[in-house]
Amino acid sequence: MKNLVEELRWRGMLQDMTPDTEQQLNKEMTAGYIGFDPTAASLHIGNLVSIMLLVHLQKAGHKPFALVGGATGMVGDPSGKSEERKFLDEEVLRHNQECIKKQLAKFLDFDAGANSAEMVNNYDWFKEMGFLQFLREVGKNLTINYMMSKDSVQKRLETGLSFTEFSYQLLQGYDFYYLFKNKNVKLQMGGSDQWGNIVTGTELIRRKDGGDAFALTTPLLTKADGQKFGKSESGNIWLDATMTSPYKFYQFWLNTNDAELPKLLRIFTLWDRETIEAFDNEPDKNKVKRELAREMTTRIHSENDYEQAVKASELLFKGSLDDFQQTEENILNEIFEGVPQVEISKEEYSHTANVVDLLSVATGGQLFASKGDAKRMLKDGGVSINRQKASEDTPMNFELLKEKYLLVQKGKKNYFLVKLI
């Protein structure tokens, strides 16, 4: 058994622990869990931090449990949220649960003997429980005073907090208790925003059962300037290839801030200390980013996806129009799978009078939402077509690449393929 705490410590993944957590982990194989609420159809790279905690737990010889929050997802966690959220409808939740379950399954080893991973869904033990039973079994053990003192609750007293969200901590607390009783799970981990919810669980276990349970949290991942991590211009970075293409995923890592690299390497990769420290000292930061992007893209997606992403990136960022012309069409299609493509009929293209129309209405607003938007960007010199800066009165006589493509650049990094069909 490896020393998990030591490992997390040097990786900077340790925020807080309850007393004696380290002793417990070093004493015996310990089962630990982390919950994931099905708020979307895919996990994102923020969740990946939690997943890595489970991975490290398992690698250290302990038993990881991934909990899908089928029940808690129906209520909504107020932690870190500034306002009450809308309910997701049950059908969406069920769909999300299934998707998340599949994703989680990819990261853990479910066939590792004694410390095989397990997946549970808290809906399974909450669906049978009635409200009265819940009040008697759970509610009685904790005081309102205790619940009110939580950070997540305090922050919401001004802006409003429904009874439902207020109760969330009890549900999560009961999860821990249930897993403690039935699966001998003694540890719950999570982001530091989960601390309050987690210790509600250890408290419940202590009061109901006199049992000893432990908590361990990891710092919330933020950008160097304190902002939320894991968002790009186009929103969240999802682990699902249909929601964030491998090309975009690869680009995301490639575009990370230099200052964040040491942190990212420690949190997201499984590389050992020597390797990572060597990267810290590497002066060519782009090289480090390429390695990171490679590691992440191959692990989350696949070797092949990674290769396509690299090829697409090379062709778009470094290649000339000639390189483009010379690439075989079927290869081109494959490479550009993840690059946004916009289709337009030849008919429509031939009737399009100017660049502004082409970039806005003719392409259904996918490149630019409106004509005004397109014009503004053209005026600012932010648009290139086939590598040539375009302006409002650029004539519509572009050479079609492969007789059917136009390569459109919005800014330096956003590429689109306009495809004539």
Next chain:
RNA sequence: GGGGAGAUUCCAGAGCGGCCAAAUGGGACGGACUGUAAAUCCGUUGUUGUAAUGACUUCGAAGGUUCGAAUCCUUCUCUCCCCA
């Protein structure tokens, strides 16, 4: 149940009868500089455009007053605070 405050463009937050498509800040996007980095500086940030003190749609919802409303009145919906 009683009393008070409020709902403004992505967010925060000004405006409180015409000069308001709506200050300011943040975010986002673009440009310059670079390394597909950061910092910095500059620009853009409702639609449409004969490009204009133009037209159209926006200031929680629906009505009304007025030559004219984000601004006044009525009703409704929602939120917060205080008292019971």
